[in-house]
Amino acid sequence: MRQPFGTPGGRGAGPxxxxxxxxxxxxxxWRLTKYVLKDYKFSIGTxxxxxxxxxxxxxxxxxxxxxxxxxxxxxxxQVANPEYTSLAQALFKLGLILLLGIITSFTYNWxxxxxxQGTLLRLRKRLFEHxxxxxxxxxxxxxxxxxxxxxxxxxxxxxxxxxxxLAQVFNSIITISVTFASMxxxxxxxxxxxxxxxxxxxxxxxxxxxxSRRFFRTQQETLARANGFIxxxxxxxxxxxxxxxxxxxIENFEQINEQLRSSAYNANRIANIVMPVNGNLGNLGYVLxxxxxxxxxxxxxSILNTQLxxxxxxxxxxxxxxKNFTQPISQISQQINSVLNASVxxxxxxxxxxxxxxxxxxxxxxxxxxxxxxxxxxxxxxxGYTTEKQILFDINIDTDPGQKIxxxxxxxxxxxxxxxxxxxxxxxxxxVLLYNGIPIRDIRKADLRxxxxxxxxxxxxxxxxxxxxIRYGRLDATDEExxxxxxxxxxDDFIRRLPQGYMTQLQGDxxxxxxGERQLLAITRTAVANPNLLILDEATSSIDTRTERLVQxxxxxxxxxRTTFVIAHxxxxxxxxxxxxxxxxxxxxxxxxxxxxxxxxxxxxxxxKS
Numbered sequence: 001m002r003q004p005f006g007t008p009g010g011r012g013a014g015p016x017x018x019x020x021x022x023x024x025x026x027x028x029x030w031r032l033t034k035y036v037l038k039d040y041k042f043s044i045g046t047x048x049x050x051x052x053x054x055x056x057x058x059x060x061x062x063x064x065x066x067x068x069x070x071x072x073x074x075x076x077x078q079v080a081n082p083e084y085t086s087l088a089q090a091l092f093k094l095g096l097i098l099l100l101g102i103i104t105s106f107t108y109n110w111x112x113x114x115x116x117q118g119t120l121l122r123l124r125k126r127l128f129e130h131x132x133x134x135x136x137x138x139x140x141x142x143x144x145x146x147x148x149x150x151x152x153x154x155x156x157x158x159x160x161x162x163x164x165x166l167a168q169v170f171n172s173i174i175t176i177s178v179t180f181a182s183m184x185x186x187x188x189x190x191x192x193x194x195x196x197x198x199x200x201x202x203x204x205x206x207x208x209x210x211x212s213r214r215f216f217r218t219q220q221e222t223l224a225r226a227n228g229f230i231x232x233x234x235x236x237x238x239x240x241x242x243x244x245x246x247x248x249x250i251e252n253f254e255q256i257n258e259q260l261r262s263s264a265y266n267a268n269r270i271a272n273i274v275m276p277v278n279g280n281l282g283n284l285g286y287v288l289x290x291x292x293x294x295x296x297x298x299x300x301x302s303i304l305n306t307q308l309x310x311x312x313x314x315x316x317x318x319x320x321x322x323k324n325f326t327q328p329i330s331q332i333s334q335q336i337n338s339v340l341n342a343s344v345x346x347x348x349x350x351x352x353x354x355x356x357x358x359x360x361x362x363x364x365x366x367x368x369x370x371x372x373x374x375x376x377x378x379x380x381x382x383x384g385y386t387t388e389k390q391i392l393f394d395i396n397i398d399t400d401p402g403q404k405i406x407x408x409x410x411x412x413x414x415x416x417x418x419x420x421x422x423x424x425x426x427x428x429x430x431x432v433l434l435y436n437g438i439p440i441r442d443i444r445k446a447d448l449r450x451x452x453x454x455x456x457x458x459x460x461x462x463x464x465x466x467x468x469x470i471r472y473g474r475l476d477a478t479d480e481e482x483x484x485x486x487x488x489x490x491x492d493d494f495i496r497r498l499p500q501g502y503m504t505q506l507q508g509d510x511x512x513x514x515x516g517e518r519q520l521l522a523i524t525r526t527a528v529a530n531p532n533l534l535i536l537d538e539a540t541s542s543i544d545t546r547t548e549r550l551v552q553x554x555x556x557x558x559x560x561x562r563t564t565f566v567i568a569h570x571x572x573x574x575x576x577x578x579x580x581x582x583x584x585x586x587x588x589x590x591x592x593x594x595x596x597x598x599x600x601x602x603x604x605x606x607x608x609k610s
Contacts, residue, residue, distance in 0.1 A: 375436060422565065454526065454537065
């Protein structure tokens with residue numbers, strides 16, 4: 001059954017406002033933090049120190065405003081011959097502090113880029129390594145476009161968070177802390193006014209965030225659907241064009257694209273209000289600080305007969321501190337949303353990393369020697385891809401080493417499912433498969449599959465030369481061994497006619513070859529592996545009759561001394577099989593040689609005549 005894959009998502013801005021961080025998000029973010037810290041503890045520590053120095057340097061320039069007015073400008077305006085030496089010295093010291101702040105700011109931004117790219121390098125590596133260990137059933141139940149979205153959209157959202165958002169959150173928190181401490185030292189009444197305005201800003205942004213959050217969730221889900229649809233259309237272009245469905249495909253994409261536009265519009269329409277609202281509230285706070293500060297400077301306020309007064313320099317400095325206090329609050333609201341939005345991507349990344357790898361309980365090794373004859377028997381095998389629908393029912397097959405066993409039957413009879421069980425792409429629910437008398441579950445999967453050669457109906461060629469694709473069957477095969485395999489199955493002739501022969505570059509899954517030529521290369525790839533047991537799943541289905549005769553001679557040579565399982569519709573392919581097994585709806589209804597089954601005039605007889 002399909003496994004939960006996490007919340008569909010992709011790249012996109014986070015909703016405005018402070019979102020409550022639920023337990024799952026906290027766990028995901030903490031796991032991501034530990035992942036970042038694993039290799040970059042020193043770098044992160046250096047970043048924090050640099051942020052503190054940068055914040056203190058910025059605060060020093062703000063507080064210097066008070067000193068500049070109260071200790072220099074006002075006194076200097078009251079003397080006939082002002083002396084500017086001390087002022088120049090103070091300005092020089094301030095310049096050195098600001099220069100240090102610039103250096104540390106550059107340093108921590110550079111370090112965060114290095115940390116983010118290094119982390120993502122390691123993350124993508126682990127993702128791919130884990131993906132290669134997942135069972136085939138995982139890829140059968142998860143759309144490829146959705147998996148690609150993890151490597152692109154979700155990983156990129158983590159890059160933005162690690163390189164930018166986290167640093168800004170740290171910076172904002174430290175700035176707020178040191179600024180708040182300075183504000184209290186300068187004036188408690190003015191600090192209370194700033195806190196009041198900050199609370200109003202937080203309430204407004206949180207309210208707006210709640211309204212936009214659901215639209216951002218819809219945006220991420222629609223983006224995932226769009227990615228999946230595009231990937232599906234790219235891989236199915238031949239089918240689209242054959243049936244002239246270009247306009248229908250465009251129409252379907254326009255619907256998905258409009259849904260994406262609508263959800264993104266609704267989400268950003270609200271989110272984009274946050275900055276103007278915060279800006280105007282900040283301006284209002286600025287005015288209130290100026291009014292209250294002026295009143296305090298003029299001595300208009302007193303508490304318990306205690307006069308509350310501040311200097312003009314304090315008021316001017318406090319106005320700047322107020323902006324330094326409210327602006328990071330607004331930034332934190334935005335960056336926390338970016339962090340939480342990235343947490344959705346992190347969940348999807350970790351869901352893929354946490355997917356159960358292919359289990360291999362086998363302990364037994366095979367001596368994979370060439371020309372060793374293996375047999376494979378089925379004993380009371382039952383299987384279903386899901387618990388709701390059983391595919392195979394009480395399959396019993398007894399083979400001898402070196403035999404050719406052919407499976408015939410209509411679509412959905414269970415022929416390909418049997419092949420999947422032989423390779424242990426899936427394991428039988430009941431019963432046992434015996435490989436040379438050994439239960440197949442007891443054999444290590446790598447050894448088992450290495451001893452088998454399989455040619456699938458759907459060929460897949462990789463980007464590279466023809467020689468590279470042949471050598472994929474056995475990576476240590478020499479060039480001559482690859483060419484010998486091609487001669488064996490009859491592929492050498494067409495390969496030599498290619499523009500660069502064996503060094504011809506293949507692109508787009510071998511799109512510059514005919515379907516039959518691609519199938520021949522797939523057969524050659526299996527031949528060079530020199531397997532002990534052969535599995536041919538419609539191996540000659542895409543080859544014309546003339547080419548089939550050529551290939552069949554090579555296949556007959558390849559099958560000598562090897563147990564071979566064949567699925568084929570062409571009678572010529574299976575006529576000489578030692579056993580022909582006729583299947584229908586997951587059951588074996590007939591078995592025997594061609595002559596025996598024709599004499600019985602049962603299902604096989606009908607298929608042969610048709």
